[in-house]
Amino acid sequence: MKIAIDDNILIKDEICTAGSKMLYNFKSPYSATVVDKIKAAGMEIVCQSKIGEFGGETARDETKTAAYAVSNGLADTALGIDVDGAAYRSAIKNNVIYIKPTYGTVSRFGVVANVSSVDQIGVYARNFDDGFKVLEVIAGYDKNDGTTYPTEKYEYNADLVDIKSLKSIDSPDFKLNDYLASVYCIISAAEFSGNIARFDGLKFGYRTENFKSYDDIVINSRSESFTTGTKIKSLMGTYVLSEEQFEKYYLKATKIRRLIKQELDEIFKQYDVIILLPCYKAVTLANLTGCPAIIVNGKLIIAKEFDENKLFALGKSLLRGGI
């Protein structure tokens, strides 16, 4: 199995830029847990695929992306983390599938963090058997990541699901629909601003030539290297976490996030999977709740936590032209 790995998943002794100018020369002193697992399973890492800065957008050169590599047979599968829907979009554009497992299934150790409570390594593939095979290899508890579930090994099998009895609903009414985008915006910006705080130009990565003091190093290194998108997201994050705005934005967003999860759980009491058009709101629903999701045939399908097999079965049947 040939695998491409997004540039924000660290490989020991390789330069891992995470798509940023800040980490243009960052040679990682260690490998991500998933990299070790892939190597141990005898799978081959064929290339580092490109991403936008810290994974927040698609790389400018489409031909260097994970989805493109899989679509064109340069790799059989690829690992990438969805941020703000970029991975889902890239999969659709390149006509490949993308599997995002339940949050906490795959270790984030060695992943340049973007939105810690959402980040989850997913798999691009041309078919579900390949995708879930890779997922089996990389999934499982990691002592280096306190947010992974204690399950040591995951086994995925589409045959365990009776596809005929699977209850699905297309674009259900969602009471909190109008809150999804803003809640995601606030939480992702807040966490992102904290995660990129370590990039200060002091210890590694890009350092400005223009400094007389510590403050200069931090301010100029960040100003000169970050993209506008990163600056805006970071500023928004610091704003919603500021003392005056904390309750109004951040705290409220975390409360609504819990309600969103509750509402989604209610739907899953009646249905096994939800089929959505992969708009921004749909993407944030899957990401904020940590539920597993797949992109197939231009659709986003979400299942309950740890119900990956249902997605597996349904995905397979859809690819066969079942619907």
Place this chain on the structure above:
Amino acid sequence: MQYEAIMGLEVHVELATNSKLFCCCSAKYGAGANENVCPACSGMPGLLPVLNKNAIELGIKAGLVTNSEITGKISFDKKNYFYPDLSTGYQITQLFSPICKNGWVEIETKSGTKKIRLKQIHIEEDAGKLVHMAGSSSSMVDYNRASVPLTEIVSMPDFRNSEEVVAYIKKLQSLLVYAGVSDCKMHEGSMRVDINISVRVADGESGNFYNKPLSEIIPMLGTRIELKNLNSFKAIVNAIEYEKERQIEALETGYEELVQETRGWDEEKNMSFSMRNKEDATDYRYFPNPDIMPVIIDDEWIEKVRESLPELAHQKFARFVKQYQLSEYDAKILTENKRLSEIFEEVTGYCKNIGDAALSVPRSDEGVAPYIAKEAANWLMVELLNLVKNDGKEIEDIEIDCKKIAKLIELVLGNIINRPSAKEIFIKIYRENIDPERYIKENNLSMISDNDILYKACEEAIKEDPDGVKKYKNGNAKVLAAFVGSVMRKMKGKANTAIVNEILKEMLDKM
């Protein structure tokens, strides 16, 4: 106008874990620059905090010995600010659900005992250290201390004077060292004290503060100053006195306007100086750290930790009184400091083994005889503590061969040497680690107990001082000591004082 100072303390102590709070690096003090550093604590991308369970248990222990409520579900938060010694750009701490709340510690001062309330105890990671290079405008960063676990113990504003503050810190040291939570060494930075101090007109209201919550006390306080850089008891006492005076003077004269600020303490100039005021205060943008799942601390875990607590100071005190038949006063001094109590037990342990035959005291399996224990207690409480104090050291930092102290006690009680010689030897053991028996031989310090020689010396002494004899006969028993001194001088300090005393008394009474 009468003023009073109102103070609250924030005490940071380093937790005595082997490894850091969120990675496997050693947390030991004193390694070379950046030796105890890994990608995690130096802020490399992709690293996630892995919580040290032992740190949580030490936090629970800190709560147990300070009568605190242990929180059932704790979580960790990010405190965001930029500083070169902070590798990740945020400190991981506990704002929203600290591990302990509502504790108290009882302190003892000249005016009696008093309860100091604790608002909370929380766990957090330390930052690295900046090393300023001499003759250069740049600094180096040492991340050894980065992510070393700390607890911060936050008291209520229950202090009124420096004596209470010192008593509280000593009490905390005793409690935490005994429980194995921290070694609490102020000069090594494993205990750091910040003092919030304000003055107000003494209107008698502050007596009621002890029953009030913080929200009701704060509006009744003056402008609050936070004192930092206090790394000795001397600095703490001096800084409190200085700051109290400065604030009172500011209120009385109006020459200086008091502003809420952080002030450092300059030990050399003996004055406080402004470090930063409220306007420069950082907005730390606290928020829950999504990389660390909340930790559930259930009763079962708390009980397990409670059972694992070693013998605590008050328990050791009770045992010392019972086992060694020491006075409560002696037992208290010996057990207040864990290291001192350990030295005491090591010394008496050796006394048990080597002392009995020489003293012709029947060997007892129960342990050391009470009068030997008392002798050991006296040497340690008086001589040792004095020596350590005069050297400006802490008892934790000294090395002393307890076997040699035991030997010394044996020699004193066996009347081989007299007390002045013993004191000299004690100091030599402390400073130069000499062997007492060899030293006695080499310096010819064995006591002269030969009755004929002593009789002669006593006769001479009495003959030389007829006035003294008169005084003695008139009932002034104190002159006996002068005669003893005179005999000792004649015998170059080596006479057996007990025998000399007896002979002199006998002679004088016969005259």
